[in-house]
Amino acid sequence: MSVKYAKKTVQIMISIALMIFILFPMLWLLLSSFKLPLDLFSNPPELWPSKWTFKYYIQLLQEKSFTSAMLNSLIVSGFTTAISLSIGALGAYAFARFQFPRKNAFFLTVLASQMLPHMALLIPLFMIMKLTGLLYTHQGLILTYISFSLPYVVWMFRSFIIAIPYEIEEAAKLDGCSRMQVIRKIVLPLSMGGLVTTGIFVFMGAWNEFLFASAMTNMNVKTLSVRMAEFIGEDRIAYEIMFPAGIVGSLPVLLLVLFFQKYIVRGLTEGGVK
Amino acid sequence: MEKKHVKWMKMGVIAALLVSMLAACGTSADKGGQAAEGTGKDNNENKEITVLYLDEPFWKQQNEEFTAATGIKVKYETVPFMQLHDKVFVSFMANSSEYDVVHVRDDWATEFASKGFLEPLDSYITDDMKTRLNPQTMEAMSYQGKQYAIPRYVWLWQFYYNKTLIKDPPKTWDELITVAKEIKDDKVSPYAETWGGIVSYSSFIVHLRSNGGEFWDYENNRPTFNSPEGVAALQFMADMNLKHNIMSPLSKEFTSSGAMTEVLTQGAIAMNMNTPQTLPMANDEDKSKVVGQMDVALIPGGKLKTASYGETGGLAIPAASKNKEWAMEYIKFVTNADQQKKMSLANGKIPSDVEVVKDADLLAKYPHYALLPEQMQYPFGLFRHEDATKITDELSRNILAAVLGKVTPEQALQDAETKILAMIGQK
Numbered sequence: 001m002s003v004k005y006a007k008k009t010v011q012i013m014i015s016i017a018l019m020i021f022i023l024f025p026m027l028w029l030l031l032s033s034f035k036l037p038l039d040l041f042s043n044p045p046e047l048w049p050s051k052w053t054f055k056y057y058i059q060l061l062q063e064k065s066f067t068s069a070m071l072n073s074l075i076v077s078g079f080t081t082a083i084s085l086s087i088g089a090l091g092a093y094a095f096a097r098f099q100f101p102r103k104n105a106f107f108l109t110v111l112a113s114q115m116l117p118h119m120a121l122l123i124p125l126f127m128i129m130k131l132t133g134l135l136y137t138h139q140g141l142i143l144t145y146i147s148f149s150l151p152y153v154v155w156m157f158r159s160f161i162i163a164i165p166y167e168i169e170e171a172a173k174l175d176g177c178s179r180m181q182v183i184r185k186i187v188l189p190l191s192m193g194g195l196v197t198t199g200i201f202v203f204m205g206a207w208n209e210f211l212f213a214s215a216m217t218n219m220n221v222k223t224l225s226v227r228m229a230e231f232i233g234e235d236r237i238a239y240e241i242m243f244p245a246g247i248v249g250s251l252p253v254l255l256l257v258l259f260f261q262k263y264i265v266r267g268l269t270e271g272g273v274k
Numbered sequence: 275m276e277k278k279h280v281k282w283m284k285m286g287v288i289a290a291l292l293v294s295m296l297a298a299c300g301t302s303a304d305k306g307g308q309a310a311e312g313t314g315k316d317n318n319e320n321k322e323i324t325v326l327y328l329d330e331p332f333w334k335q336q337n338e339e340f341t342a343a344t345g346i347k348v349k350y351e352t353v354p355f356m357q358l359h360d361k362v363f364v365s366f367m368a369n370s371s372e373y374d375v376v377h378v379r380d381d382w383a384t385e386f387a388s389k390g391f392l393e394p395l396d397s398y399i400t401d402d403m404k405t406r407l408n409p410q411t412m413e414a415m416s417y418q419g420k421q422y423a424i425p426r427y428v429w430l431w432q433f434y435y436n437k438t439l440i441k442d443p444p445k446t447w448d449e450l451i452t453v454a455k456e457i458k459d460d461k462v463s464p465y466a467e468t469w470g471g472i473v474s475y476s477s478f479i480v481h482l483r484s485n486g487g488e489f490w491d492y493e494n495n496r497p498t499f500n501s502p503e504g505v506a507a508l509q510f511m512a513d514m515n516l517k518h519n520i521m522s523p524l525s526k527e528f529t530s531s532g533a534m535t536e537v538l539t540q541g542a543i544a545m546n547m548n549t550p551q552t553l554p555m556a557n558d559e560d561k562s563k564v565v566g567q568m569d570v571a572l573i574p575g576g577k578l579k580t581a582s583y584g585e586t587g588g589l590a591i592p593a594a595s596k597n598k599e600w601a602m603e604y605i606k607f608v609t610n611a612d613q614q615k616k617m618s619l620a621n622g623k624i625p626s627d628v629e630v631v632k633d634a635d636l637l638a639k640y641p642h643y644a645l646l647p648e649q650m651q652y653p654f655g656l657f658r659h660e661d662a663t664k665i666t667d668e669l670s671r672n673i674l675a676a677v678l679g680k681v682t683p684e685q686a687l688q689d690a691e692t693k694i695l696a697m698i699g700q701k
Contacts, residue, residue, distance in 0.1 A: 037561040041536045065329065127368045214357045215364045219350075229354035230329050234429075235551045235622075236532040 033057070033243035040239050057244045066245065069227035074252065075138050076223060077206035080145040081199050087146075088153025089195065093183055095154060096161035097169075107158075110151045118148070118211060126215055136218040144212050149202040156201075160194030161187060196263035204253055224249050322347040323374040323600045326362065328355055332620035340607045346600050362592075366391040371594040374601040378423050379585040380414040380656035381663070386590070387417035388660040393591040394420045398602045406611065411626040414586040414655045423588035426609045427623035430584030430654055431480070431531070432642055433573045434538070434552045435545040436462075436564060443545075443571035447484060447510060450545070450574050454520035457544050463522030465514065466543045471529035474673040475657075475666045476583050480547060480573060481507035483581030483653045490657060497694050499669070500687040503577075508676050508683035516679050526678065539564060547573055549584070550622050553642050570642035572649055582654040586626065665694050 028047070032040060033056070035049040060066055095107050125144055126135065134140030164187060172186050188195065210225040217226060228245050231238040257264070327333050329352035337348040351373070353361045362376050366386065378386060386392045399421055404412070411425035435443050439457050444450035454464030467477040478499075479489055487503025490496070515521040522543050528534045531549045538546060539555055539562035555561055556568040572580040589608065591601045607613060614625035618636050624646060625631055631646050659665055669690045676686035695701060
């Protein structure tokens, strides 16, 4: 009994240590967002603010450029995720279930497109967007991000579909379902966890992307990652604004994860056949 | 199950509709822009230029004043400072004509001009400009004898010291060591420089200039830092750290003058060379523990009375711009004496106009300006080269190794010179 108790205690202590290790930077960010600049650089560093202030939150949220950047990021990340998942899920199904000549070669080609360094694509993509009139538009950035996220969705989602026993689909076909009905009624519901998890990763990727956003946006479509980088000025870094911006900027992703939590848990456990 | 499908289909339809709406918005916005551009050439009231710089209130206000004075509208695009170079570079590489005025500093002007991205401005330069603007700043904006940008400010290092710890600021680097050793406060590092990452070359260049040396032979495109003056300069830097033990241990971590200022305002550094933001930040009660304690002096010297380091910020016109005349009107406006004074009052940037630096209102607001006319008579410009970043990165790595005692100064400079000569295709 005592050995079991000791084991449990060690497990709990390791879990707490891990939790602190993971959460401490976020706690630091949160507490720093209420500090005055003087406290931010105190030596030795202090965790708690000597004086709590909300003035930088107020200043930040009153900035039209920040709120519009948030909106732009929501538009770009939302559409990137929705479109990537819609097209990617169908592509993944084809790679998982259809037999066609050179299937593996096609699949490798999809994956190979991910191996190119994104930096190398910056100028060609910039020129393409300029020629097509999509430079400095939401659509241009959405298309760019889809081109990066689609192979990832296909690759991830294919493995979720393969895990679904084909017998279930065959049973549905025997019951009179068409191919699209099988996808809608059987494949998507059974792999909803995987779809949501993949979607969250795509959303986060688009939300945090900086390189293409900085080159391919202007005042009208500037995203949050670019706006936040503007707090790093020529003369100094406005940490007192960056910390609240970090908190506010991470809220949408945090809410998304909380909202879809049950699907994510399902995504990690599903795949078994009853 | 059926309800879920309907919900998904509805979401899909809504998404498709929103995409279409967005597409429509984008298209109409583009067409609007083209229409304005098209009519702008025929109608003076619709003249418009696009300017790219930082999201700071003063620059926007300046644009409004320009429009009020000339009728030329300014479409102002902003970008994070750290992305400014790359954003312009991508645009240049794509041969885009979207920007009419871009900001450049010394090394960018050289890099862009060498690739043919910038319009030579010699034909636009007036005698008034030549007499008003500091010759070192004009030189900083030129390449192979041609002027490619007009300077509007300097971000110059001066010597800042804590007057509660130091009575008389050192006039020479040898005096600095004596003064530093007299500071007995355990919580204060006597002196600091920015040696971290790849920026140590900037401190080295000041010591080198003080010794009477120079960094580069521009005529023959060869490094000249590996000279007796250079070795002595690097030996002095290493001695400050290893022999005299007067350096802040954070020096090897500082990758920018801003990072050093943040430690200085905590009262942990007694002396340093730093940018014009130092005194205003040190006297800001929200940011500083040394309010009213810092003062400014000429940077200590050696063979030269003093020397410094600082970038010149200027405005250039891309070669692909379709509105060069209007762009030049803008540049003339924002670099005139009145606008330079307003700029300096608003954000503390040092005017490139030699007379404006002495302006009474500026001196009242910024006491550290009093020493600027003398400091600016001595060398301060950045190193300019098509491959400036690669060259200074290589040198900085070697300098850091020397000041930390990993290699001798002679070896560090010899290694750097060899690699840099190979880099630029010389022997």
